[in-house]
Amino acid sequence: MTSSSDLEQIETRTLSLVRDFSFLHADDPVANSCKAVADAVAQQAVTSSEGGKRLRALLTLDAFRAFAPQDVAERDMDAVLDLACAIEVFQTGALVHDDIIDDSDLRRGKPSAHRALATDTHSDAIGHGLGIMLGDMLATASVDIANKAACRLGSGSSVVSAFLNMHREVEIGQVLDLAVELNTLDDPEELASASLNVFRWKTASYTTIAPLEFGMLAAGLAPADARRLALAIGLPLGLAFQLADDLLDVIGSSRNTGKPVGGDIREGKRTVLLADAIEAAGDVERRELIDMWEAESRDEAHVRRAIALFESTGAIARSKERIAGLWLESKAAIETLELSQDRKDMLTEACARFVPIVREQG
Template sequence: MQSIVDNPTIDQRIDQLTAEWISDIDNSNIPDSLRQVIETMAAQALSSNAKGKRLRARLALAAFQTGLTRQGGDDNPPIGNNRNSNVGFDPSSCEGTGMLDLACAIEIYQTSALIHDDLIDDSPMRRGRPSAHAALGQSLEDRTVGKELGLMLGNMLATASVGIAQNALRQHGMHHSRECLEMFLDMQRAVEIGQSLDIDAQTLDPGKPKAIEQAALSVYEWKTASYTTIAPIELGLAAAGMNAEKAHDTAYAIGLPLGIAFQLADDLIDVIADPRQTGKPQGGDIREGKRTVLLSDAISKAETPDGEALIAMYRAPARTNDDVALALRLFTRTGATAISVRRIRTQWEQARKAVTKFATDSSVCTDPLLEACRRLIPSFITQ
């Protein structure tokens, strides 16, 4: 089955929706001396949205397409009563446009979360370019103002995403519009809780690897899986007409292990991938002192000298280039990277089995959903 919408179409629609939101800003009562900042932030909003992988949007669209193929058993029939698994839906139709906009709203919310994440981590780069606060600081020639405006830009895009989601649900004949808007807001709340947990987790003593593992897995659920996998699936299924409670249970069964696998893979990629491919410096999490499951495994499995070196490194207020290089070697030497691969495969298999069970229990064609799930995991895991 063909994918519903390709990335260029999603990119174009995100730009249109963001530009429409920006155009609604009334500049008439803003003095000329202050208009530059609004214009700069508007340009940065478009720039920050660019170059995403659109994994979340494609997952939501695939879940919606899957929901259209179900064979009954819910309160609402599929939109258009479409039961042909090879047809999916027409993106130019009213409901198709609505689902595309809802998927784009998730992506715009992700942009807001990334802007805030980069501020918290003081990250200078995002997707191979200056992060939003760094770019704003360069444009306005004031690093401090850049950070302050980056915070506000993240807030503004988060608000915009809710407005876009609300319009998509109410104006395009989507099922469960009220419940879906609640799901969207619940997604944002989960990320906010997860980000708060993540901040506190970074204060944990590296000498207690089990506590780090437990904290990291909790953060992966709240901060990552909530909006990367669970919410896109839940929103797609509910918007297609599936009972909201069933959509939630299905999304959680598939999305939780998938989201954890995604974050474990992201942590692994940070230490094994070529920076030219990721757009981020290798070992960025090490430099930031991130408490990850990968770190927990390395400390737990290390021989005494190596373990002591890692603990001392992560207890220090900062890590040098030599520290990063040593940690990269130790993650491999302790077997932590190999353990990470096994962890990812275990979580991926749980997610794959949940998709298969969903197909059997609900008589749906899950081909597009499984393919969208597979896109979140490195190919060497899913092959």
């Protein structure tokens, strides 16, 4: 099956699963005066779930194909497809919450969920509250979908345990992500280390490690082996992915990312890119960067100046070097697998989708 065919199936199935979970059932006892808001939240669940690259779901399917015997792949593919969709539903819920925390106006080129719900209800406060509940609803939906998929797999209990562990790790990651914002800017080495640690918990855990682990478990690998191999391949890949995402925030475009360029700078977010710039800057530029980030807010002129400093200090080049090194680490881990070369190549290609910047540099 081609990735385009996979993508079409993932999109269709994800929206169907979200729709079935989110909309009221005929026998749900809900007051007529409240149904319009409940329907608006359900419709926003579907709208928020539309689009995206579906990298996590695609990686789940490809990991399953790489490790599963042919008869298992044919028998269990439908269940693994639902498991892959469950990760996408989880991600959507996490993004809804992220946008509330970051006070973001846009997501994938459309109004963020809480902003859209505020418009629907003519109330910022109610829109904010409904956004929180929508994120919770999607997180619950993801567990329900994963559990039902796991019941159709021989490794069902291990898959459910891994899925719940993914939830836990991302929740810890979100706590750490907020904690990093309290880090001093006078110690860029510690800031870079803490930020990379956040990437492991908040991003790599569900973006690369979990999809690989789910695919391997569904294919029949023992839980300990699946976890070990998923970490070896997925941890450096997930770190590279988040570094590349942060880099796109300053060298990408709104058309490609669906978000304004320099969003992290406007928010004053503490990133590895910022840490590298502070570390490499001269005294004057270092003070300028720190003062900029410690200010109450940053405007478009600050964004342009920060990007220029990221370039002149070599922070952008350093980020590209980090990404390339992590990608080589992930590829090396794939080469150690006891798989045919064809299957290794397929898995390498699947993982390469997460770091297109490496190919562009090559």
